[in-house]
Amino acid sequence: MTVIAQNLVWGVRRKGIVNDVSLSVARGETLGLIGPNGSGKSSLLRLLSGLKSPQSGRVEILGQDIARVSRKALARQVAFVQQNAGTDTNVAVRDVVRLGRTPHRAALAGWTAEDERAVSTALEQVDMTDRRAQPWQTLSGGERQRVHIARALAQCPRVMFLDEPTNHLDIHHQIEILRMVRGLDMTSVIALHDLNLAAMFCDRIVVLQAGTVVACGPPAEVLTQALLREVFRVRAEVSLDAPLTQPHIRFLAA
């Protein structure tokens, strides 16, 4: 198992936001994290990536307890694409992606060919090569999101956490980027709102509701009409072409 979370608990002022969540992700697996607004997806990802420390419970990544490894060592293995990070500093796309190389560079060491290769590959993977010199402030919302993803890819991580990486993207890039992330030799946990995309690209899906895991398993087992009604409060028709294939969800007007 690459990522193991045991009994994570986190909250503010006696209000539990993540309540006793345990999960494990196998090497190379793509785990989808779904749940309504405010169900604790972002909070859980921040706990998994070590940005927050849990009130109790522990997270293990690649066999190490993340509370015990230095941030820099962790950053060589783990990348995190935040839901809405930005900057007011005037930087170009290229510079943002270059930041992804920080954990791999020795202090004062020059810019190596390997760094350059990682940056150009990452830009290519998100289809931003021809905008490498454009200032960050002038990018569109979706382009910013793609640059964020490129920055994480340039880190050459073995584990990647993505918090709604596709919410600003057009349908082509949504599919391309999820396909690319899934195709890489990498373990990933992706918070998503689009259930059909989750069904298409995730090996397993974890459903969060009010900070607890209410279901976990392959898409066909998890995404049932009953669950959609209970957790997401929608009426939907779930069609399976054959048992245990990718389900397709069609929402019905109430």
Place this chain on the structure above:
Amino acid sequence: MPATVTTDQTDDGSVLRLGGAFALADLTGLHKALMRAAAAGPVTVDLTEVTRLDTAAAWAIAEAEKAAQSAGHALHLEGADEGAAALIDTVRAALPDPDTQTKPAFSLLHWLDGFGRSVAAGGVFLSQLLGILGVFIARLGRSVLHPSEFRLTSLVHHCQEVGLKAVPIVALMAFLIGVVLAFQGAAQLRQFGAEVFVVDLIAVSILRELGILLTAIIVAGRTASAFTAAIGSMKMREEIDAMRTLGIDPATALIVPRVLALLLMLPILGMIANATGLFGGALMSWIELGISPGLFVTRLVENTDVSHLMVGTIKAPFFAIVIGIVGCHAGLQVGNNAESLGRQTSAAVVTAIFSVIVIDALFSVFFAQVGI
């Protein structure tokens, strides 16, 4: 048909007969008539002749109804058609509730509670400042042990922002202070024929107190706010989290270069302020009192003890640390909205200036006690 309001007095109070089409223009007259009647006694409002009633008129009726109720008598509506009645009902429901919130009566318990809370908050604030000071010293120590981790580019950048760019304003301020001191001193000292002592007056007050204090206040105003705004906007945009996921330590990257730059630059700015202050004083003494620059310098060198300069300069690092720490702390307190950024920025300036003055006062007491 224009709107009309006629008031008749009967035995059971007054009757207001409204007629015609009411529009906004008729509001003033209607409202006045209704309120006068409602204050006087029971009112009956007859709407039979009304052809059109607008929201303004409905509001006036609803208001009058309320006024009548609070004065202790009733207001009756008569002859309202369905539409008018519905409109008046809607307006009545939409009238804002009066502010029932009354100020809680003063009680000792309440006061003690508030007092205790603010003392505790003050304690927390001080311990947070100490925490940041500790982090600064620890990271600085680490940079000494691992010089390669030190962010020289960033330090130089902040030295330019904090130091070089503040030179004009600091120099101008000190020059004017020198001029003012010479001018005011001259006016007083001339009465005793002791003009030449103006040199001592200027030298002691500028070297010992004013040069560094006013420099620190100006730097607190421009730098503490700049630190808070820069760090706060990074916090707001989750840039600090992004730095951490990249393995960059925010304290080493953000706090150390800023506070260190202040530590290096404030004494230099203080020196510049001293020099221009003395220059301004000398210039004014020459013009006003005819003390030649040569005499000024001779008197300055012979009569002013170097301890005055030391007393002034020794305070600079303390001011620098306080300004830097307060600015960085406020930046880290920013939440994720622009409003808290503004609030923290102004709080940082006030706190920084206040702390500078408190430290200066403490130093004065200290030096008076040890007799320097």
